[in-house]
Amino acid sequence: MARFAANLTYLFTELPMLQRFAAARRAGFDGVEILFPYDLAAKELLQAAHSSELSFVLMNTPPPNWAGGPRGFAAEPGNEERFRHDFDRALRYAQLLKVRHLHVMAGKAEGPDARATYLRNLAWASARAPEISLTIEPMNRVDMPGYFLDCFDLAGQIIDEIDVPNLGLQFDVYQAHMIHGDVIDTWHRHARNVRHIQIAGCPGRHEPRAGEIDYAGFFRAVDAAGFSGWVGAEYTPRTSTEAGLRWLRSA
Numbered sequence: 279m280a281r282f283a284a285n286l287t288y289l290f291t292e293l294p295m296l297q298r299f300a301a302a303r304r305a306g307f308d309g310v311e312i313l314f315p316y317d318l319a320a321k322e323l324l325q326a327a328h329s330s331e332l333s334f335v336l337m338n339t340p341p342p343n344w345a346g347g348p349r350g351f352a353a354e355p356g357n358e359e360r361f362r363h364d365f366d367r368a369l370r371y372a373q374l375l376k377v378r379h380l381h382v383m384a385g386k387a388e389g390p391d392a393r394a395t396y397l398r399n400l401a402w403a404s405a406r407a408p409e410i411s412l413t414i415e416p417m418n419r420v421d422m423p424g425y426f427l428d429c430f431d432l433a434g435q436i437i438d439e440i441d442v443p444n445l446g447l448q449f450d451v452y453q454a455h456m457i458h459g460d461v462i463d464t465w466h467r468h469a470r471n472v473r474h475i476q477i478a479g480c481p482g483r484h485e486p487r488a489g490e491i492d493y494a495g496f497f498r499a500v501d502a503a504g505f506s507g508w509v510g511a512e513y514t515p516r517t518s519t520e521a522g523l524r525w526l527r528s529a
């Protein structure tokens with residue numbers, strides 16, 4: 279049976295970040311994710327998670343520009359030194375927060391050099407931090423044009439080639455639907471590599487209940503596969519976060 283984490287970058291944004299933890303606990307979540315926590319003190323975040331008895335489930339490696347810009351740069355040729363420096367910074371945060379998964383973002387790049395760079399950087403990172411689970415997540419090209427990792431099959435190849443126990447797939451159901459259409463088929467092809475799941479409805483990336491994705495069927499497949507990890511709620515609420523949480527109460 280999966281456990282649910284609130285992505286606090288998307289949910290409870292009606293409140294300041296540190297107050298979102300208690301709101302997530304009250305709503306029934308057991309864990310939290312934050313995309314990029316770097317401008318907040320790790321100590322305060324940890325305290326907020328502890329006092330609400332929430333697990334810190336996921337964060338991302340830093341973008342090249344803390345204030346925004348492309349997501350990550352692990353596949354960007356020529357930036358290896360910076361990747362290592364920034365990965366170490368992310369790792370310190372992840373260790374302080376006792377984060378379950380660290381999502382290593384590929385950034386915008388293409389071609390054989392990008393693939394080779396990505397492989398080298400991921401192999402280096404997974405050896406650098408054998409105690410932490412690293413994930414990679416394909417992103418659709420409508421929302422993130424030019425992102426290197428734009429296909430679940432490519433992610434599967436990369437994970438198989440590096441072949442280490444602490445590198446796996448972040449299966450974002452919204453991304454799988456946008457990229458491949460058939461979420462359940464994509465799940466069956468890649469379930470063995472999945473370490474973390476994220477959910478949102480499509481179209482619009484709102485609450486997971488309504489829309490084109492058959493979540494009842496998806497969760498049947500997830501249960502049948504014996505997945506016992508976390509499911510992150512990563513969507514933009516249609517109105518308020520609270521008003522859209524019926525899906526969680528019936529999960």
Ligand SMILES: O=C(O)C(=O)[C@@H](O)CO
Binds near residue numbers: 338349415476
């Ligand atoms: O956009 C997504 O989907 C994610 O999972 C984010 O972590 C990317 O920043």
Ligand SMILES: [Mg+2]
Binds near residue numbers: 415453512
């Ligand atoms: Mg995602």
